[in-house]
Amino acid sequence: MNHPTPKTPSINKPPRLVAAGSTLALLLLLLPLVGLVERAPWSRMWTLLTSTSALTALRLSLIVSSAAIVLVVLLGFPLAWLLARSTFRGQRIVRALVLLPMVLPPVVGGTALLFALGRRGFVGSALDRWFGITLLGTTTAAVLAAAFVALPFFVTTVEAALREADSDIEEAAATLGASPGFIMRRITLPHIKGSLVAGLALAWARALGEFGATITFAGNRAGKTRTLPLEIFLALESDPDAAIALSLVLVAVSLGVLLVTRNRWLPR
Secondary structure, rough: OOOOOOOOOOOOOOOOHHHHHHHHHHHHHHHHHHHHHOOOOOHHHHHHHHHHHHHHHHHHHHHHHHHHHHHHOOEEEEEEHHHOOOOOOOOHHHHHHHHEEEEEHHHHHHHHHHHHHOOOOOOHHHHHHHHOOOOOOOHHHHHHHHHHHHHHHHHHHHHHHHHHHHHHHHHHHHHOOOHHHHHHHHHHHOOOHHHHHHHHHHHHHHHHHHOOOHHHHHOOOOOOOOOOOHHHHHHHOHHHHHHHHHHHHHHOOOOOOOHHHHHHHOOO
């Protein structure tokens, strides 16, 4: 007599506790977004987004985030290369310093920038005394604040790509007499171009949404340092509908960046 083979429970089926916890976690992430969408003034959306103050803040945000990304690439790529391809004393400390802005409260980062580059800071006072340069209240200060918080996203993404890249081709090219510059341009960069784009996109989105370090270090001057997040903060007091409309713009941009670049910074 044949007995039915007992069914083996699927290891991919989550336990009830895991399913319940996951559902609650998703609700915690989703409910604020639903609140924004439900409260959004859809009938006035275009008017709110095209107001003079909103357009000024948006234009400044694009300028600041784009300039910050240029700075991030110029400083971040050499640092990512150093961390991925070299071994040196204090490497763990350097990597921890790179990651620090990710976990540091932005207002603390802004305070640190203020006491380093502000008029009374050890660097800022020298700039003011020797060259007459004052950063506070300038767009340059907003760019520095945005670059400070965005740099880790680019460095960690590119470092991971450089570590995973097959170095055998680079070594073969070097053996055949290729210069380091040639190897970089024709082999390394094309191989990691996807991760470069992902790192740029993540860093740009972080720079675009920066608030705490900007308002603490650069200030809140219309047309100079009042980026979109700062405009949202002010609008919460005077025009909540405008704050919601501008918030949805940043949510859409951030979500789009994450969806497009997901496979470059998370496993499939």
